Amino acid sequence: MTESPTPYVLDADTMTGGMRPIRQAVISIGSNLGDRLNRLQGAVSALEDTPEVQVVSVSSVYETQPVGAPEGSGPFLNAVVLIDTTLTVHTLLDRAHAIEDAFGRERSEPGAPRTLDVDLVVVGDRVADDETLTLPHPRAHERAFVLLPWLEIDPEGEIPGQGFVADLVGDVDTTGVVRREDLEILL
Numbered sequence: 009m010t011e012s013p014t015p016y017v018l019d020a021d022t023m024t025g026g027m028r029p030i031r032q033a034v035i036s037i038g039s040n041l042g043d044r045l046n047r048l049q050g051a052v053s054a055l056e057d058t059p060e061v062q063v064v065s066v067s068s069v070y071e072t073q074p075v076g077a078p079e080g081s082g083p084f085l086n087a088v089v090l091i092d093t094t095l096t097v098h099t100l101l102d103r104a105h106a107i108e109d110a111f112g113r114e115r116s117e118p119g120a121p122r123t124l125d126v127d128l129v130v131v132g133d134r135v136a137d138d139e140t141l142t143l144p145h146p147r148a149h150e151r152a153f154v155l156l157p158w159l160e161i162d163p164e165g166e167i168p169g170q171g172f173v174a175d176l177v178g179d180v181d182t183t184g185v186v187r188r189e190d191l192e193i194l195l
């Protein structure tokens with residue numbers, strides 16, 4: 009029997025055959041339940057262990073007042089992670105959900121306290137809007153808990169269609185977002 013040639017992979021995102029491009033993605037992580045720092049560290053370690061993902065940098069840890077969360081929700085620890093990836097955006101979202109699940113997050117009401125939340129903020133200049141994924145993240149531009157840590161590690165950062173992080177941060181209330189110099193996520 010003759011061996012068939014290796015098929016080209018048709019990439020659902022780019023509709024190009026063969027290799028997928030390397031894109032830089034910005035990921036927001038947050039936790040307001042349990043051992044919050046440990047959850048954030050676990051999320052970053054899990055991203056580092058993901059094939060086709062290269063963690064480029066991670067921000068400081070910020071303690072942040074809950075935004076749009078139910079009355080009585082505790083403060084979050086938040087951070088932002090920059091990665092390079094060749095994964096498709098939907099595979100990356102699946103990975104984000106798997107990491108949330110690995111840390112015991114229960115999917116209950118929107119905004120409910122969560123052990124770990126992993127959001128895709130931007131993935132290169134990809135735009136998506138389907139039943140599972142919106143890119144750029146539709147609320148990132150108004151969230152100080154995303155913009156401040158992102159600005160720290162990527163002063164040139166930009167949200168396609170919204171503007172530069174350095175400008176957007178001037179339009180949001182940053183009072184509830186405090187850098188915790190005593191906490192650190194290790195790479």
Ligand SMILES: Nc1ncnc2c1ncn2[C@@H]1O[C@H](COP(=O)(O)OP(=O)(O)OP(=O)(O)O)[C@@H](O)[C@H]1O
Pocket residue numbers: 118119120125126127128129139140141142143144145146147
């Ligand atoms: N850019 C994105 N990043 C992460 N999830 C997204 C994104 N766009 C759409 N979603 C979808 O949103 C759904 C709900 O996500 P999740 O439970 O994390 O929301 P939330 O954290 O309560 O609120 P928010 O979306 O405002 O951060 C997910 O199942 C996911 O399919």
Ligand SMILES: Nc1nc2c(c(=O)[nH]1)N=C(CO)CN2
Pocket residue numbers: 037038039072073074075076077084086119125153
């Ligand atoms: N401070 C803060 N508030 C939030 C956060 C978060 O990560 N930090 N995540 C939310 C839903 O993703 C809703 N509100």
